[in-house]
Amino acid sequence: MLGHALWAVDSSGKPWFTEVATLDATGGQILVWRDLQPYMRHSSWGCAMGLFVCVSCGDSGVTWGLGDDGRAYAYRARTPASMSLVQKALGQTVGSNSGSWQQVPACKDSDGRFKSLQHVAVGMHAVWAVTRQNRVVVRTGISADTPAGTNWEWVNSETECTRVWVTENTVWAITPKAELVFRDGVSAHMPTGIQVVNIY
Secondary structure, three states: OEOOEOEEEOOOOOEEEEEEEEOOOOOOEEEEEEEOHHHHOOOHHHHHHOOEEEEEEOOOOOEEEEEOOOOEEEEEEOOOOOOOHHHHHHOHHHOOOOEEEEEOOOOEOOOOOEOOEEEEEEOOOOEEEEEOOOOEEEEEOOOOOOOOOOEEEEOOOOOOOOEEEEOOOOEEEEOOOOOEEEEEOOOOOOOOOOEEEEOO
16 A cells, blocks of 8 residues: 555456545545556556566555566656655656656576566565565665665575565565464664564
């Protein structure tokens, strides 16, 4: 969720977002789903990614998307404060200079081999990601000015994960055996946290 806009990806890989619509007859307001793809026809993100498998928005205003090719993309906003949250996120609805999507530098192992991703989660201090080999990696240096971050750091843990969710100081994850675990001690100074604790 980015502000009051909820983002989602359906089972076919199509991205959607919500916005508030006013009913003419009653003046009431409802939350409606909008197809994101018409807004992406002139977007470098849409052209590069093809289909989505994941999208994540953090409290810091950073938004990441994950393409079906296993590569991550970050949104860099260049919009005035008076614009709506949806306009800020879409960019192209208000002009070519309002924002842009950029491909995040590839995640690589110690041998320099590209590691495709299967899930991303934007946090306050970093973006957590899971490779298709179920290893967890963190993108540090995340901010509104540098939404793509600066460095990849592998999480030092033998625990394999398939999905991650980030709170302010904790990262929750699901293992391939459907176990629930969390990693505590996450902070700006220690973005990869301290240790993994099994819950169930």
